[in-house]
Amino acid sequence: MTRILTGDRPTGPLHLGHYFGTLHNRVRLQNEGAEVVLVIADYQVITDRDLADDLLGHTERLVLDYLAAGIDPARTTVFTHSAVPALNQLLLPFLSLVSVAELGRNPTVKDEIAHSRQSAVSGLMYTYPAHQAADILFCKPDLVPVGQDQAPHLEVTRTIARRFNDRYGHVFPEPEILLSDTPLLLGTDGTKMSKSRGNAIPLGATPDETAAVIRRATTDPDRRITYEPDTRPHVANLLRLAALCQDRDPYEIATEIGDGGAAALKRHVTDAVNTFLAPMRARRAEYARDLSYVREVLREGNKRANAIAEATLDEVRAAMGGFR
Missing domain, CATH: 1.10.240.10 (Tyrosyl-Transfer RNA Synthetase)
Known part of the structure; x- marks a missing residue:
């Protein structure tokens, strides 16, 4: 079975750009029988802002958007990054596989810096591509559906997977990028929809x-x-x-x-x-009339994601020579 990994940061409601860029593809792939894993990258909220404002509310509203669009929790795993500690354990070895210059050249990072809400750009901004690589590679996906603007991050992920395998032995597949065939939708002011x-x-x-x-x-x-x-x-x-x-x-x-x-x-x-x-x-x-269902979706998804991540982390530790 093909495994698909994708996700979003809980920084506000999903919009039509998200829907036509990736969300409709996720639903289509789910309905065609693929195993879909959706990460709500809550830790990444503080990448470009000082505070994670209304994080719980944004997370629950994000799940509402998923459900409304047709995501089925029985067939798709929906989880929050912060509930899966093994993801941050993977970040450390991944950071050793990319240079500061490579991270700084990433065009998506440059764009995020230009529109950052932080009083000063944090170190987390530069580690964002490696952070995202951990979110992706933990479940060893075959495909990652993204919009064109996120393609550079996927290239970093593929580079990290390849370098890890070359250095320590094969653990990670290099996930393929699945770009939407929908032309990029601009925002109503003519700039990137955001x-x-x-x-x-x-x-x-x-x-x-x-x-x-x-x-x-x-x-x-x-x-x-x-x-x-x-x-x-x-x-x-x-x-x-x-x-x-x-x-x-x-x-x-x-x-x-x-x-x-x-x-x-x-x-x-x-x-x-x-x-x-x-x-x-x-x-x-x-769905909004009963948020207890939304919370149950996250509980079950977090449980499944933790089991996958722990198994991958065990492989990584063994490959690297006995880290515990």
Whole structure:
């Protein structure tokens, strides 16, 4: 059976970029019979911020987003990093396998530093790729579904696995990167869609909240709506979002809106997004009525993840010559 590992930091609600970038792929793979492992990387929250604000609340809301999107805890292991101590034991030998220069060159780290909420960039920021490698390799996955922006981290993970195997003997597979075939969705301001930048549409947003976010979206002065990603990226991004939600061609939607201008485009996108999210929102509201189920999902997932991680750590210690 193919094992898939992926996850998220509990720093806020998942948004449409997450859904089309990776979450829908996770659900698809789960439904096709793959063994899916989802890490909620709670320790990594303090990578780019001084405090882990409302960590428990963010974690529970993240699980709600998973459940609403179709993640099934009977077939997918959902766990929190902090509940699995062996992951941090793996971090130490992994850090010995990469240089400071390699960590500093990582483009994802550079981007996170540029948008860090910390008063000063911490050492944890530079260890982030190795930290993520521990989160991934502990369960020896075959595939890791990620968005394009996370691909550099996966390359570090593959490098660490290869170097460990070369130095100590084969323990880890080099997981393959599974990139989404969905084009990158930008935020409503034209930059990377991000929870921290306030330019995303959360999966759990109300219809009115969704409409408000889309109304603020950047467009351009040309009244005629056309799909031209290279020359009209902001308009193209909105058309792409509507097309994904409606499973349509963005060129067709642009032709349909024609001379309606930005207002008509935004109305169309708002209707498309709200219609698409309606079933997800209904499921989310149902699960939110009883958070004891969410907590049980985490308890069971943590138990399974600990068993896997301890077994891997035993292999690592033995390979390295008897660490205990």
